[in-house]
Every structure is written in structure tokens, then in C-alpha cells.
Amino acid sequence: MSTDVTARTPAPAPPGKSGGAASGGLLRLMLDGLRTNMRQYGMLIALGLIVVLFSVWTDGDLLLPRNVSNLVLQNSHILILAIGMMLVIIAGHIDLSVGSLTAFTGAFAAVLTVQHGVAWPVALVLCLLVGAVAGAAQGFMIAYFGIPSFIVTLAGMLIFRGLTEILLEGQTLGPFPGGLQKLGNGFLPETGPDTDYHNLTLLLGVVLIVFTVLQEFRDRRRQQEFSLDVLPRNVFLLKLVAIGAAILVVTMLLASYKGAPIVLIILGALVVGYGYVMRNAVFGRHIYAIGGNLPAAKLSGVKDRKVTFHVFLNMGVLAALAGLVVAARLNAASPKAGLNFELEAIASSFIGGASMSGGVGTVLGAIIGGLVLGVLNNGMNLLSVGTDWQQVIKGLALLVAVGFDVWNKRKSGS
Amino acid sequence: MAGPVLEMRSIVKTFPGVTALSDVTLTVRQGEVHAVCGENGAGKSTLMKVLSGVHPHGSYEGEILFEGEVCRFRDIRASEDHGIVIIHQELALVPYLSLAENIFLGNEHARRGLINWRDTLRHATELLRRVGLTDHPETRVADIGVGKQQLVEIAKALSKKVKLLILDEPTAALNDEDSGTLLDLILELKKQGITSIVISHKLNEIRRVADSVTILRDGRSIETLEVKSPETTEDRIISGMVGRDLDHRFPERTAHHAEEGTAPALQIRDWTVHHPIDQQRKVVDNVSLEVRRGEIVGIAGLMGAGRTELAMSVFGRSYGRYAGGTLLKDGAEIRTKTVAEAIGHGIAYVTEDRKQYGLNLIDTVNRNISLASLAGLARRGVVDEHEERRVAERFRTSMNIKAPSVFEPVGKLSGGNQQKVVLSKWIFAGPDVLILDEPTRGIDVGAKYEIYTVIDRLAAEGRAVVFISSELPELLGMCDRIYTMAAGRLTGEFSRAEASQEALMRQMTKDKEATR
Numbered sequence: 001m002s003t004d005v006t007a008r009t010p011a012p013a014p015p016g017k018s019g020g021a022a023s024g025g026l027l028r029l030m031l032d033g034l035r036t037n038m039r040q041y042g043m044l045i046a047l048g049l050i051v052v053l054f055s056v057w058t059d060g061d062l063l064l065p066r067n068v069s070n071l072v073l074q075n076s077h078i079l080i081l082a083i084g085m086m087l088v089i090i091a092g093h094i095d096l097s098v099g100s101l102t103a104f105t106g107a108f109a110a111v112l113t114v115q116h117g118v119a120w121p122v123a124l125v126l127c128l129l130v131g132a133v134a135g136a137a138q139g140f141m142i143a144y145f146g147i148p149s150f151i152v153t154l155a156g157m158l159i160f161r162g163l164t165e166i167l168l169e170g171q172t173l174g175p176f177p178g179g180l181q182k183l184g185n186g187f188l189p190e191t192g193p194d195t196d197y198h199n200l201t202l203l204l205g206v207v208l209i210v211f212t213v214l215q216e217f218r219d220r221r222r223q224q225e226f227s228l229d230v231l232p233r234n235v236f237l238l239k240l241v242a243i244g245a246a247i248l249v250v251t252m253l254l255a256s257y258k259g260a261p262i263v264l265i266i267l268g269a270l271v272v273g274y275g276y277v278m279r280n281a282v283f284g285r286h287i288y289a290i291g292g293n294l295p296a297a298k299l300s301g302v303k304d305r306k307v308t309f310h311v312f313l314n315m316g317v318l319a320a321l322a323g324l325v326v327a328a329r330l331n332a333a334s335p336k337a338g339l340n341f342e343l344e345a346i347a348s349s350f351i352g353g354a355s356m357s358g359g360v361g362t363v364l365g366a367i368i369g370g371l372v373l374g375v376l377n378n379g380m381n382l383l384s385v386g387t388d389w390q391q392v393i394k395g396l397a398l399l400v401a402v403g404f405d406v407w408n409k410r411k412s413g414s
Numbered sequence: 415m416a417g418p419v420l421e422m423r424s425i426v427k428t429f430p431g432v433t434a435l436s437d438v439t440l441t442v443r444q445g446e447v448h449a450v451c452g453e454n455g456a457g458k459s460t461l462m463k464v465l466s467g468v469h470p471h472g473s474y475e476g477e478i479l480f481e482g483e484v485c486r487f488r489d490i491r492a493s494e495d496h497g498i499v500i501i502h503q504e505l506a507l508v509p510y511l512s513l514a515e516n517i518f519l520g521n522e523h524a525r526r527g528l529i530n531w532r533d534t535l536r537h538a539t540e541l542l543r544r545v546g547l548t549d550h551p552e553t554r555v556a557d558i559g560v561g562k563q564q565l566v567e568i569a570k571a572l573s574k575k576v577k578l579l580i581l582d583e584p585t586a587a588l589n590d591e592d593s594g595t596l597l598d599l600i601l602e603l604k605k606q607g608i609t610s611i612v613i614s615h616k617l618n619e620i621r622r623v624a625d626s627v628t629i630l631r632d633g634r635s636i637e638t639l640e641v642k643s644p645e646t647t648e649d650r651i652i653s654g655m656v657g658r659d660l661d662h663r664f665p666e667r668t669a670h671h672a673e674e675g676t677a678p679a680l681q682i683r684d685w686t687v688h689h690p691i692d693q694q695r696k697v698v699d700n701v702s703l704e705v706r707r708g709e710i711v712g713i714a715g716l717m718g719a720g721r722t723e724l725a726m727s728v729f730g731r732s733y734g735r736y737a738g739g740t741l742l743k744d745g746a747e748i749r750t751k752t753v754a755e756a757i758g759h760g761i762a763y764v765t766e767d768r769k770q771y772g773l774n775l776i777d778t779v780n781r782n783i784s785l786a787s788l789a790g791l792a793r794r795g796v797v798d799e800h801e802e803r804r805v806a807e808r809f810r811t812s813m814n815i816k817a818p819s820v821f822e823p824v825g826k827l828s829g830g831n832q833q834k835v836v837l838s839k840w841i842f843a844g845p846d847v848l849i850l851d852e853p854t855r856g857i858d859v860g861a862k863y864e865i866y867t868v869i870d871r872l873a874a875e876g877r878a879v880v881f882i883s884s885e886l887p888e889l890l891g892m893c894d895r896i897y898t899m900a901a902g903r904l905t906g907e908f909s910r911a912e913a914s915q916e917a918l919m920r921q922m923t924k925d926k927e928a929t930r
Contacts, residue, residue, distance in 0.1 A: 222800050223800060225800075276796075279799070280796045280797050280799060281792075281795050281796050281797065282788045282789065282792045282795050282796075282797060283795065285781065285784075285785070285788055285797060286788075288774070288777060288781070289774055289777070289785055292774035292775070292776050292777050293770075293771075293773065293774040293775065295770055295771045296765075296770070296771050296772055296773055296774055296785075297774070297785070298732070298753060299729070299732060299753060299763065299765060299771050299772070300753070300785045300786040300839070301730070301752075301753040301754040301756075301757045301786055302785070303752075303754065355776075359774065359776050359777065360776060
């Protein structure tokens with residue numbers, strides 16, 4: 001979770017000021033950092049506020065270990081979709097087909113395993129392949145034929161929905177074999193002595209903290225090697241403590257219930273992996289470039305069509321993965337699965353800092369946006385708010401988030 | 415001469431963190447053409463926005479007197495009601511509406527919300543004739559050229575009963591011919607009693623149309639000069655703008671003598687390109703030219719001569735449809751069907767339109783600099799961020815890019831600094847041949863000199879530079895050889911010694927028949 005935020009913060013340190021360790025300078029430094037990453041920090045703070053508010057309103061039920069575990073399980077598919085959607089939106093496109101595609105791949109998995117008795121790992125791979133092909137087909141039409149993505153994926157939305165119903169003959173199909181079910185609602189297996197906590201999860205948390213801290217130190221050392229500006233020592237340490245504490249709290253919460261859900265591990269790997277790709281890989285840079293200014297990217301030698309094609313191919317694979325996760329959790333494939341998933345994924349991306357015109361956004365942002373929606377969902381469920389009002393409130397949250405960003409940008413005159 | 419029609423007294427305008435205008439006084443006489451000049455960021459546009467009510471009364475200090483009365487404009491509408499109309503640098507026409515619809519946009523001939531087309535067309539035809547246009551008023555704006563669009567803007571201003579016309583760099587996007595037409599029109603309107611304020615970088619234009627010129631520098635009005643006075647020379651105006659005597663507008667260049675015997679860095683042979691849509695039209699017609707290492711070769715031509723089109727099609731066929739011709743790099747034929755291939759062969763093209771084609775404005779300085787060279791910065795597809803930052807810092811220092819940090823979005827920098835970022839990007843790509851397309855367009859005098867120095871350095875390092883420019887003094891000051899183009903064809907080649915503005919212009923204005 002931490003890679004993106006941490007790697008972005010060293011940026012604003014103004015030269016010459018980094019030496020001054022006076023508390024005034026320190027505060028200014030933090031405020032500078034806050035201002036340059038307003039959307040992301042703003043949303044992180046908003047997420048924190050929402051969590052606190054709902055904890056109070058639900059008398060602490062929100063942060064009960066069992067509920068935190070549920071929250072992860074219930075929203076993982078949206079978060080997976082949001083990662084892919086973020087890439088699509090950064091590239092300057094949109095994908096409306098992912099909801100239908102998740103339903104389709106879920107149905108395909110059900111047909112394979114339930115009706116034809118295919119072994120679940122084989123089915124899993126086949127499903128991901130189907131997602132890749134579906135994404136590639138749409139990507140091909142968008143990138144090489146030049147049909148607008150809105151149109152192609154709107155068609156895809158209808159086509160895959162229809163194909164789902166055809167495949168399932170209008171019926172709900174289940175249950176899934178045990179292995180596949182684990183994907184949706186399984187937890188890490190327990191080993192070692194009987195403590196009150198889930199040992200493997202604790203271990204994982206500790207490893208994660210150590211790894212992050214080491215990574216941070218390595219980064220800092222390299223920056224110093226190149227005699228680049230670095231954060232003052234105390235700010236740096238404060239940051240490490242904050243990151244460590246955050247990981248620790250989540251770990252403890254999960255470890256005091258059944259442990260880390262398997263899908264959380266997958267999600268964590270996706271966030272770290274995609275975050276890394278978007279920041280550091282040539283492919284990621286090219287996505288930002290074509291979304292930010294397509295003609296300029298072309299004239300810089302970026303193979304824009306190839307990049308667009310792969311962005312949609314990737315979205316297809318992630319949609320398939322989300323489809324498997326949802327179907328596995330519900331333990332059934334239904335013709336009505338995945339309804340409005342595309343809208344939730346798109347909303348998550350925009351809440352998390354994406355821009356309609358492309359070129360802006362981070363993977364972590366998409367996750368934060370998705371969590372804002374997820375916590376709202378979960379919290380309102382705990383408070384027994386009806387789905388009618390839930391939709392109204394989520395719609396308002398999207399408006400407020402983007403409205404705040406627009407207002408903030410106008411104020412800073414950019 | 416008549417008395418002042420406009421007086422702006424001690425105007426102060428501050429934005430959060432910046433003082434855009436610290437003390438500006440501007441007096442414009444009735445019926446004159448008054449030029450306002452100054453470097454980018456000197457406050458010209460801000461001053462005009464204050465005058466036209468874009469920055470409303472109360473958001474600035476000082477007072478504005480128009481026709482003797484104190485004006486407090488709330489918005490543009492209020493200033494237009496007084497007859498003050500501003501035409502912005504970026505044209506504000508709707509491309510898919512007709513000329514007539516554009517002229518009366520927001521000011522329609524209508525009764526109870528229904529447009530009276532007969533009056534509209536009649537009146538529009540009248541206004542178009544006044545600005546010298548014979549196009550049908552129902553033509554779509556998208557179907558006429560930029561030069562004519564500028565005239566439509568003026569027709570629109572005339573429809574508002576304009577008394578004071580403000581033109582913000584009206585010829586920036588025009589070729590010399592269209593510029594000439596426009597300047598003539600300004601003089602014609604002057605005869606009809608319309609006062610104009612013209613913001614311009616181009617000193618020859620100022621000399622041609624203006625009666626007086628006010629120079630702004632760093633948000634202050636420095637002085638107002640009578641253009642007709644013999645003391646008002648171009649160098650006088652320039653030194654007022656930059657605040658220092660400008661002995662050399664160009665760096666000292668010793669003419670380069672290409673070593674004979676070695677093959678030219680780049681040879682273009684019989685290059686022909688067709689228009690992307692109109693397949694019959696040859697935009698570039700059988701052009702052959704060459705550039706050697708260490709040489710700066712200019713390409714002069716009016717707009718539409720095919721210079722940019724030639725450059726872009728050579729650079730990975732980025733423009734039009736290739737219809738023949740070969741490229742030789744260091745004597746060997748190369749294939750450059752894509753931009754990536756062209757870059758791979760050590761060719762770089764710095765676009766004339768940095769905002770549209772050169773930069774990702776929302777991204778940072780460092781990422782813009784690295785975009786064309788990511789492969790070199792990456793190992794197994796992963797970009798070395800620290801190295802990238804170091805490279806960017808190096809260019810920030812060596813190119814004197816004025817940015818708070820390399821993590822500043824490029825869109826927040828001034829034009830000159832943006833241009834330095836584009837140049838850095840292509841220098842970092844390590845090309846042998848650099849094609850620079852109008853590298854100093856729209857940037858101020860000080861920054862221009864810095865860019866010239868960089869170009870000079872690149873040639874001294876042994877790179878071949880192709881320098882496309884519409885400003886002849888610039889080509890004469892910088893180039894070892896100059897080619898001229900007209901209507902897609904090469905019409906002349908001049909050594910540094912042979913070249914003069916007159917000689918070049920003669921070849922640039924050759925029409926198609928003459929070149930056959």
C-alpha cells in the first residue's frame with residue numbers, strides 16, 4: 001500500500017531549506033508536500049474521517065476484526081477493477097464493459113468447473129485467457145481501428161452481458177470446487193503455536209514493515225549518493241513510523257480474526273506491482289504520456305497504439321480476475337452478476353484523483369477511492385441504511401470529491 | 415494630434431504570490447495606433463485584461479479614464495458597451511459555426527429569441543467587406559485559413575461598434591502575407607477613426623503600423639516612444655524591453671567550413687509528400703538538401719511553404735502521405751517509417767508547437783525531458799528514477815531552466831522555459847541531426863539569446879542542425895547555409911556570405927510557375 005505515497009513525498013523539498021531543522025521549516029515542508037499532492041492526501045484524510053465517523057456511529061462495529069475482514073472481502077473485486085480502470089482512464093479512455101465481462105468470466109468458470117468438471121486451476125487460467133482475449137479484441141478496435149473506447153466498450157457491455165445469459169441459459173450456476181472458493185473467501189492457512197493471533201498474518205505484516213523500511217532507506221541513500229535533496233532526517237523518521245504503524249494496525253486487526261484473506265494478498269501484490277509499473281516502468285510512463293498529450297507522445301517515439309492495446313488487454317485480464325473473485329465469494333455464477341461494477345470502478349478512479357482528460361492518477365489513488373466507496377457501503381450497511389439512500393450518498397461523495405479537486409485547482413491557479 | 419482617449423494611471427495588479435503589474439501608466443491618443451511591447455511576463459496581457467474588464471474593477475489599483483470619464487468595468491460586457499473590444503491571441507471563434515454566426519455570437523440579431531437571418535446575413539456581408547473578406551457569410555469558420563479567421567475576429571469587433579480595438583499579438587499565427595493584410599487593415603481602421611492598441615513582439619510591425627510605443631518591463635511601464643522619431647530604433651526598443659544594451663542579438667559564430675570528403679550527416683533526396691487528406695496535393699515536392707556535422711542549415715519560407723511538413727515527414731513520416739524520396743545518414747540509406755526508427759537513427763525533431771506537439775503540460779519537467787529517451791534510462795523496462803532526476807537537474811542547470819524544481823509541471827513554466835525543456839528532451843536523446851522548427855517562437859528576447867547559444871553549442875559539438883524559422887534576421891544571424899522553400903519546393907540555397915533578407919525573400923515568394 002505504501003509504495004506510491006512514500007516515493008512521491010521527497011519531491012517538494014526546496015533546495016537549501018532541507019538543512020533547516022527548525023520546527024517552522026519542518027511544518028512548512030510538510031504543508032508543501034501536502035499541497036502538491038492535495039488530491040491524494042485529501043482523499044486519504046477523507047478516508048480517515050469517514051472511518052472515524054462510521055466507527056463512532058456504529059459504536060466501533062466498523063473496526064471490529066470480523067468487519068474489517070468482511071470489508072476487504074466485499075470490496076476486493078471493485079479494487080481489482082479500479083486498478084485496471086485507473087490505467088484506462090490515465091491513457092485517456094474509458095471501459096464500460098468490465099461489469100459485463102466480470103459476469104461473463106464468472107459464468108465461464110462455472111460452466112467449466114460445475115458442468116464440465118474441469119480442474120479449478122485449469123479453469124482459472126482459461127478464464128484469465130478469456131478476459132485477455134476479450135480485452136485484446138476491444139483494445140484492437142480502439143487502438144488500431146480508431147473507434148472511440150466509449151463506443152467499443154458500450155457495445156462490449158451489451159455483448160458480454162448477453163453472452164453471459166446465453167452461457168448460463170438464464171440460470172444461476174454453482175457451487176464451485178473448494179479451491180476456487182478460497183479465492184473469494186479463503187484465508188491464509190494457520191501454522192505454528194497457538195497464540196491469540198493468526199501467526200502467518202503477523203509474520204507477513206512484520207516482513208512487510210521491514211521490507212518497506214529497508215526500501216525507504218535504500219531510496220534515501222541513493223538520493224544522497226546522487227547529491228539530490230532528501231527529506232530532513234526527523235521528517236523521514238516520522239514518515240517511517242507512520243507507515244509502520246498503519247501496516248501494524250491493519251495486520252493486528254486481521255490477525256485477531258481469521259488472518260489475512262487470500263484475496264487481500266493478491267490485491268496487495270497487484271497494488272505493489274502496478275504501482276511500480278506505473279511509476280518506474282517504461283510502459284507506465286508511456287501510458288501517462290499518451291493520456292497527457294497524445295501528439296507529443298507520438299512525436300517522442302511512443303508507440304501509442306501498442307500501449308493503448310495493452311492497457312485494454314490488461315483491463316480484460318483484471319476484469320476476469322475480478323469475475324472469478326466475485327463468483328467464488330458468492331459461490332455461484334449468475335446472469336445478473338457484476339451489475340454496475342464498471343460504474344463503481346470508474347467512480348473509484350475519479351474519487352482517487354483521475355482526470356476526465358487523462359494523463360493523471362495513481363494506482364494507490366484508485367485504491368483509496370475504492371476504499372472510500374467500500375467503507376461508505378459497509379458503514380451504511382451496518383447502520384441499516386437502505387440501498388436507495390446508499391446510492392444517493394455515494395453519488396454525492398463522488399461529486400464532493402471531484403468538486404473539491406476542481407475548487408482546489410482553481411484556487412491554486414493551475 | 416488629438417488628446418488622449420484612454421488613460422490608465424498607476425495600475426497595480428497582484429495575483430497571490432506575484433505582482434503582475436506594479437506601476438503601469440498608459441496614455442493612448444485619439445485615433446492612433448499604439449503599440450505595447452515587452453518581454454513575455456512583462457505584464458502586457460495582464461494590462462489588457464485589466465483594461466477590458468477580464469480583471470474586474472476592484473481587483474486592481476489605479477484608475478482608468480476612457481473618453482474622459484472614469485471607468486469601472488465589472489466584466490468584458492461592460493467594457494464592450496463603452497466600445498473597447500479585445501481580440502485575444504488565441505482566436506475565440508467556434509469552428510463549426512458560420513462566419514455570420516460567429517460575428518454575432520452573443521450579440522444576435524434576434525427578436526424574442528428567434529434569429530433574423532436576413533438582417534444577420536446582410537449585416538455580416540457588410541462587416542466582412544469592411545475587413546476585406548469576400549467569403550460568403552455562411553461559410554464555416556473551420557473552412558477558412560487562420561489569416562482570414564483573424565479578420566473575422568475584427569469584423570466581430572466592428573459589429574460591436576468598436577472605438578478602441580485591442581489586438582494581442584495579432585500576427586503570431588499568421589504568415590507574412592496575412593500579417594501584411596492585417597496590418598493594412600489596422601491602418602485602414604485608423605483612417606476611419608478607430609484607435610488601436612497592438613501588442614506585438616515584432617519590431618518591424620511596430621515600425622510599420624504604430625504611431626507610438628509603450629514599453630513594459632517587469633510589470634512597469636518603462637517609457638513611451640514616438641515611432642516616427644529618428645531616435646526610436648529597433649535596438650532602442652529592444653534595450654528598453656530587456657533593460658540592457660543588446661550589443662549582440664546572436665552569439666558570435668565563426669562560419670563553419672564543412673570538411674570535404676566526409677558524407678553529410680543527413681541527406682534528403684527527392685523527398686515528396688502528399689497532403690494527408692487531399693491526395694492530389696503535393697505539400698513537399700521533390701526536395702533535396704543536406705546538412706553536415708557542425709553545420710547549422712536554415713530553411714526559410716513563408717507559411718504554407720512546406721517546411722514543417724518536410725521536417726515532420728522526414729521524422730518518422732509524422733505528416734502526410736510519403737510519396738517518394740530517400741534519406742541518407744552519413745552516406746548510408748536509412749529507413750525511418752516510424753518516429754522510433756528516426757530517433758534510433760539519431761534524428762530529433764523539435765516541434766514548432768510545443769504545447770500541442772512537444773510537451774505533456776500536466777507532467778513534470780523531469781518526465782518530459784526523459785520521454786523520448788526512456789529506453790536508455792531503463793533496465794529491463796524499468797526506469798532508473800534517480801538517474802532520470804539527475805539528468806533533469808543537469809539540464810535545469812546547463813540550460814538555465816527557471817523552475818522551482820524538476821518536479822514542477824511544465825505547464826506552469828513560461829514559454830521560454832518550456833522551450834528549453836523541449837530542447838533538453840531532444841538533446842538528451844543524443845541525436846546527430848537536430849531539426850529545430852521555429853525554436854524561438856513566442857518567447858522573449860532574453861530567452862531567445864539563450865536558445866541561440868544552445869544551438870551554437872550543439873553545432874560546435876559536431877551535431878548537424880537544421881534550423882527552420884520565419885524570422886529572417888534569426889536565420890541570417892545563426893546559419894552557415896540557408897535554403898529557401900516556396901509552395902513545397904526548394905527555391906534557393908545561400909551561403910552565409912550571400913544571404914540577405916532581400917535575397918531570401920525574393921526566393922521565398924517565388925510562386926509555383928516560376929519554380930518550374
